[in-house]
Each structure stands twice: as C-alpha cells, then as structure tokens.
Amino acid sequence: MQTNNPEVVEFINTLTEWHKNRVEQLELITNNRDAGIRLGDRTIEAGSDIAKGIRLGIAIALEQLGKLPFSVTPIEAEEDDGEEKEVLSAAESAKEYCWSNNGEEYHGSFTSIDEALDDYLNTYDVDDAAHVHIGEAKHYAPGSPVSLADDVLEQMNCQAADEAGEHADDWPHLPYDKLNELGQMIQDFVWQHDAPTFYTVENTVLYDVSTRQPATPKPEGV
Structure with a gap:
C-alpha cells in the first residue's frame, strides 16, 4: 500500500514491528x-503432553499469523493518480481469458x-452473427506451504513409528x-514438472463475434 498520510505510515510500521516481535x-x-x-508462576516440563499441546497450538497460530498481508510505502501526494493507474493496469494484465x-x-x-x-474463430467455422461465452480463467493456486510440509512430516512420522514405535515420537521436527x-x-x-492446466471460470460474458463486444440482449417477444 502506498500513501502520503504520515499517521497511516506510522501505524502500519508500529503494527509490523509488533507482529514481528510476537512471531x-x-x-x-x-x-x-x-x-x-x-506460564506465570508455573513451569511446564519439556516433553510433557501439556508442553507438546502448547507447542502444537503455537505452530498452528504461527501458520495463521504468517506474514502480514500488507505493507506501506510513503509517497508524495502528486504521485497518487499515476500509481493507482499503474496498479490497476497490472491487475488487468494479470487476467487470463477462456472461451466456450x-x-x-x-x-x-x-x-x-x-x-x-x-482462437474461437480459428477453431470453429462460424458466421458473423455467432456468439461465444468469454470468461476469466482462475488457475488453481496451492494452499499454505507449511500445511503441505506438515502433511509430509506426518507421513514420515507414521512410517517411522511403524518401525521404531514410541521412539519415533516427535520426529521429524522442523521449525x-x-x-x-x-x-x-x-x-x-511439482509446478516445474507437472503444473496444473485446469482452472475455474468466473465473470462469464456472452460476446457478439461480429462486433467483439458483449452481446445485446434481445427484447422480450422478439
């Protein structure tokens, strides 16, 4: 986020530092x-079930906290309009489209x-009055890397426990x-060797191929 408001900049910087310290x-x-x-006047012994539960809860909390989803960059007031247009242009260029x-x-x-x-016209032999559905292709995005790694380590722990029993407890552990x-x-x-080619479709619009514009609905009764 970019702003020329010094109070917003100070607030975001303070919040960022607080978040960093807590993490x-x-x-x-x-x-x-x-x-x-x-915890207060009580010390929980390392390796106890309570300590394990606390550390598991903290690991879950860290995954949720993650990295702050925003930052702030101070700018001069006169740069606002240009920067806003640049951001909108980048967002627009990131879209991908598909047809049906x-x-x-x-x-x-x-x-x-x-x-x-x-591509639609190159695929089908259609006349100038043809219509086609155009939508935004939303490619699959993976979830949290931490959750994925947790699943892998859990499988490794299960395999090790089959061999070594309780001696494999708490293994493997990674920060x-x-x-x-x-x-x-x-x-x-995985993305390098077998990137997903599937996607969901959003914001579909029926287009008139002859005008390359959204089709005008016909009046009722026509």
Missing part, C-alpha cells in the same frame, strides 16, 4: 523443544479477450521457517 517470541518456544515453558461455445466447457487460456475470440521452506520447495518442484 519471533512464538518461534523461540517452538524451536526450543528441550526447554520448559514458563456452449457456456459449459471452456477452452484455452489467453492474455486478452481478443486472443480468446481469435516454522524450515516447514515453510520445505513446503515451498515441494510446490515449486
């Missing part, structure tokens, strides 16, 4: 599994509506940042 404190607890946990001749099965993934229309690194590595590997 570091929680990670300190999860990364030091051999240390006891002190029946409104049910969609084809292709194109960077513009014109490209989608051209939050390493879980995130592992999950991201798995996602990148």
Whole structure:
C-alpha cells in the first residue's frame, strides 16, 4: 500500500514491528523443544503432553499469523493518480481469458479477450452473427506451504513409528521457517514438472463475434 498520510505510515510500521516481535517470541518456544515453558508462576516440563499441546497450538497460530498481508510505502501526494493507474493496469494484465461455445466447457487460456475470440474463430467455422461465452480463467493456486510440509512430516512420522514405535515420537521436527521452506520447495518442484492446466471460470460474458463486444440482449417477444 502506498500513501502520503504520515499517521497511516506510522501505524502500519508500529503494527509490523509488533507482529514481528510476537512471531519471533512464538518461534523461540517452538524451536526450543528441550526447554520448559514458563506460564506465570508455573513451569511446564519439556516433553510433557501439556508442553507438546502448547507447542502444537503455537505452530498452528504461527501458520495463521504468517506474514502480514500488507505493507506501506510513503509517497508524495502528486504521485497518487499515476500509481493507482499503474496498479490497476497490472491487475488487468494479470487476467487470463477462456472461451466456450456452449457456456459449459471452456477452452484455452489467453492474455486478452481478443486472443480468446481469435482462437474461437480459428477453431470453429462460424458466421458473423455467432456468439461465444468469454470468461476469466482462475488457475488453481496451492494452499499454505507449511500445511503441505506438515502433511509430509506426518507421513514420515507414521512410517517411522511403524518401525521404531514410541521412539519415533516427535520426529521429524522442523521449525516454522524450515516447514515453510520445505513446503515451498515441494510446490515449486511439482509446478516445474507437472503444473496444473485446469482452472475455474468466473465473470462469464456472452460476446457478439461480429462486433467483439458483449452481446445485446434481445427484447422480450422478439
């Protein structure tokens, strides 16, 4: 986020620092599994069921906290209009479009509506009065890398427990940042070798091929 309001900048910076400190404190607890946990006047013994439960809860909390989904950059007031247009242009260019001749099965993934229309015309022998459905292709996006890594480690733990029983308890254990690194590595590997080609479709519009504009609904009774 960009703003020329100094109060907003100060607030976001303060919030960011607070969030960073809290995450570091929680990670300190999860990364030091051999240390006891002190809650007020009570010390919870390391390795106890209560300590394990607390650390599991903290790991879940860290996954939810993650990284703040926003930041702030101070700018001069006169730059606002240009920056806003640039952001809108980038968002628009990130869209991909697909087409369907029946409104049910969609084809292709194109960077513009014109490209989608051209592909439709190259695929079907249609007259100038033809209509085609154009929609925005929303490609599948993976979930949290940490959750993915947790699933992998859980499978490894189950396999180890089959061999070593209770001696495999709490293995393998990785700190939050390493879980995130592992999950991201798995996602990148899969996307490199077998990226998904499927997608969902949103914001469909019926287009008139002859005008390359949204079709005008016919009056009732015509």
